[in-house]
Amino acid sequence: MSTPLVSIVIPAKDEAGNLPALLDEVDAALVGTDYEVLVVDDASQDDSWAMLTRRAAGDSRLRPLHHDKSAGQSTSVWQAARAARGTWLATLDGDGQNDPADLPNLLERAQRGDVTLVAGHRTTRRDDWLKRLSSRVANKVRTALLKDDTPDTGCGLKVIHRDAFLALPYFNHMHRFLPALVQAQGGRCVSVPVNHRPRGAGESHYGLNNRLWAGLLDILGVMWLRKRTRLPAPLTAFDASPGEVSKPAAAHSSHQRLGADSAAASLREASR
DSSP, X not given: OOOOSEEEEEEESSOTTTHHHHHHHHHHHTTTSOXXXXXXXXXXXXXXXXXXXXXXXXXXXXXEEEESSOOOHHHHXXXXXXXXXXXXXXXXXXXXXXXXXXXXXXXXXXXXXXXXXXXXXXXXXXXXXHHHHHHHHHHHHHHHHHOOOOTTTTOSOEEEEHHHHHTSOOOTTGGGGHHHHHHHTTOOEEEEEEOBOOOOSSOOSOOHHHHTGGGHHHHHHHHHHHHHOOOSOOOEEEOOSTTOSEEEOOOOOTTSOOOXXXXXXHHHHHTO
């Protein structure tokens, strides 16, 4: 089975009115690119799962996943990343507000080799005033406490090396802190301006309460994780080859290839 360049990961809950057009736009944006799409239906009560399975029957690049009970956005993304086959992961929200036309630009920036994560920055928001306010307050609080140099951590449009993502500690709401988590392991993040659109069908699942107040405990947890990490930690490995005493091993960097066994062990430990 071939390895696609990128796996598009879309967490979605009750987005049957937005997903068909969004998937069409992903196909149009990635013409000529080897990719797959994993949509995680997080226990939707609408026609999302039926629509996804019908569509997947005629499109081998679409791999729908389903929760019988809602597990949340972070768990959906984490599980899809585990199941993904691509070298890179590209995430976008299922509500259609992220523009798939931005994917090639973010993917090209990520492939230059000097960054671990490329985050979208919604410079012009197309939301109502309450959602803009809650997002602005949440971003200011996160920036002040985590100093992650990322102006819009709430943007769902991101590109990250899959191995780097799998090396991160898993916890609920981790998707809001990917830049800080990547930086804690020695990775580098950049932000790129992206388009933002009004929501099509359905209603937002987020507001001030679950963007800020419910996230304060998570911020403290991320601050603790960053303080306790000892990565990156360069290693020197013994080499018994003739004429060689030792040679430096690759420094641990979250955008480099990580052993599948060690990554899996790290995730198992983090999820306990």
